[in-house]
Amino acid sequence: MDPDLIRNFSIIAHIDHGKTTLSDRLLNLTGTISDRDMEAQLLDSMDLEKERGITIKAHPVTMYYNAKDGKRYELNLIDTPGHVDFAYEVSRSMSACEGALLIIDAAQGVEAQTVANLHLAMKQNLTIIPVINKIDLPHADLEQALVQLEDILAIPREEAIPASAKNGIGIEEILEAIVQRVPPPKPTGAPSTQALLFDSYYDTYRGVVTHVRVFNGALKAGSPVKLLHSGKNVEVKEVGSFNPKPYKRDELTAGETGYFTANIKSPLDIKVGDTLTDAKHPSPPLPGFQEIHPMVYSGIYPINTADYEHLKANLAKLQLNDAAFVYQQETSVALGFGFRCGFLGLLHLEIIQERLRREFEMDIIATYPSVVYQVTMTDGKVEEIDNPAHLPATNHIETIEEPMVKSFIICPNDYIGDMMALVAEKRGLLVHTETLDGSRVMLTCRIPLGEILIDFHDRIKSLTRGYGSMDYEHDGYEASDMVKLDMLVNGESVDAFSCIVHRSKAESRGRSLAAKLGEVIPRQQFQVAIQAAIGGKIVARETVRALRKDVTAKCYGGDITRKRKLLEKQKEGKKRMKSVGSVNIPQEAFVQVLKS
């Protein structure tokens, strides 16, 4: 296809602002899918995605549009994961495009996620086409949305297209704008084929299916190609596009988007952002490749130890479609055999855990999440530490740096005070405050990633009665006074509760953990001391008083069998307990504390 007749674009929007509806409407108007299929058709395929209004995995879709200028254009809609946890994937998907539709809900206005995603699009130099959606809603305020567009996002209001994806208003205008405003793809001038790999998924029958955008040359079945960053040589088996179902094509030419398959067995062999080129006459790689590294780690353990193998198999299945998710075996005194898992961010962590629970019906417990710290040793070496257990002794540490994020919080004016207090509590720094309209503000702050892992988002939602929104982008590392907090039971450290925390928070966290453990550790025949320690220093202590006796029941002839069965049960229960030194603690007790 003539590159001048190709347009590649993506859609960025806040949750529920109408991205999926608009996508469906575009597919429908271009005849890619029929009216009849509209209902059944959704780009998002996982239940969890629909429920949370986020897209984790989506296909690029190719459609054909007869424009008013009389020409027929190939439009490729490249869907993005839509959440900054997947910022790298988002940026790779965007770099396969030349333009982006920015959807703003006319009733709700600009939200935090809109801002975060727009920043990513602008970094890719995409042409932005703002769409003010849901203009037919009773609470719609088109004028207010246009003001926000200019004030907050610095986009001229004349560029906006008023629309209602639900009722088909403005769709034609959007398609025309894509044709007229989004620039056609330009060849890179490289000597041979160059294609960007921006996503992949695992298909039981075809193996790994990789999404590509061809920048230069062409891709067809039978061509020997090279993956520049992973250094692999493979032969292309099949190329095609999605409509939105995959269909085979003879070739993908410069500017086009689609998929290819090859004899690639493991999704781990595909690195998002890698460049595919001619094996014999390689071109240089396309810019922007990065190895992706997990940002957040957490231990995942089966609640029932017998489920270990089952969990292992299910983690492997998840990884097939999610190469960014990593895991390796680990053993915990408290929780037994499990896995140390790495995630791109908070949402990624939640999604994986939810999928394990729901799709795979696994009963699991996750340990307190940890970010990745950069630890500079006294000998000058720098180590990345994602597990408190691996933190070197204090006397070997020069500095500890923690990952930071730039967070955008949008909330009604009334809650500014609450938000500022929350940010301060989370050791954040307010960088910038901006008025969005008469009733809302946007706070931009710099916060340690480790502080927003647990309840930041929930707290914003509850403090603002659901009106606040938050998103973030990664923002480098910063030296910080981090310490390792250990929980000791009669002097023995319980690994599942060790964590790296800021010194200012170590004591209160230690105190609350000690109190919780004090409630759940059953009384023993001797006193049990629960201590929170920073280095060698005890900062909190709880005591579980010694039991003075067992149950003293009447025990006559008719009671003997029953009593014996009770004793057998007690013995059975003891086998399932974990020993921390001489203290026997049921696994359920640990689970209870981790859950709370």
Added chain:
Amino acid sequence: MDTPVPSLYIHVPFCSHKCEYCAFYSELLKPEQVQRFVESLCGELKQLGPALQPRTIFFGGGTPSILSLHQWETILDCMHGMGWGQIPEWTVECNPATVSKEKAQLLKQGGVNRISMGVQSMDAHLLERLGRIHSREQVFRSFEILRGAGFENINLDLMFGIPGQDLKIWHDTLDTIHALNSEHLSAYEVIYEDDTPLFHQMKAGAFDVDEDLIESMYESLIDRSTAAGYHQYEVANFARNQTSQSPYDVPHWACQHNIHYWRAGDYHAAGPSSTEYVQGVRRQHVSNTSLYCDGVQSGGRGIVSEETLIPPVQQGEWAAFAMRMNQGLDFKLFEERFGHHPTQLWGEQMQSIQSRGLAVVEKDHFRPTPLGMRFADAVGSEFVYLQD
């Protein structure tokens, strides 16, 4: 013919009122039903007769003392007919509200020589709380009647950890009971058995169980009873002695019938819901008086379940129950019965128990320490055998 079985338990399944904590099988009193029970019981005893040569007999319930004079005469006649007139220890459980002079005399003359009276508490409010039908005064009166009838061996049953009971009330009950100078005391903690009114009240949050308080009650039970001249010979049992004794001797007035249970002795049982243990087989009677009577009248015994204990289960049970007594586990007796020395079977467990201060390995015995008696469940669970 096998060695005659030396012990007999008889269950009398009637009460005039069901107590709030009780999970034993009993029915409310209905005269025609009781009459039929008495006949069936005699029928079963006649079946068992040839296999028995009782040295201990125990009538439990329910409320055995609720039977009328006439009904007791029938039962006693039946037992005398089997040649069971002179039994070394023959106990009948009584409720303080159902003891009369005539009944006491009848039982005494019939050969009964030990009475176990369910006092539970001496606090009027708590007696009502437990749903007991007797009063504090009836305890004194009944005790006097029993002494008057010539009973020289009386046990009083007490309960602690009753909702609403505090240390002061408990001490008052203990002191009052000690002053009565019975030969034997047994005291146990309220157990919240499934499907008792007390259990449901607890689940519904009607009261909290204060473990600390209950522990203190158990401690003062031991301290005060010891000071009053009783010897603790089992987790929940105390008895007087005639002469001074070593801490490991069984006191003179200990209940031989119960000790026989705890040493895994063979015993037969008669009556609905009762359990017997003969040669490694435990059998239970149907927990329904009509069905029991039907069973006996059609020539059977109304047995509904039977469990054969394999040797490791028998051994574990033996050891677990032995460790509830001050005597502990007697190596020689055990070896005679099972052909193994306990240290061969449980060397590691015994070391662990000893290292925790719960028992001491001696030449011929594994003796629980006073601490070990308090943690009899923890000790016992080391010995029981887990079948897959």
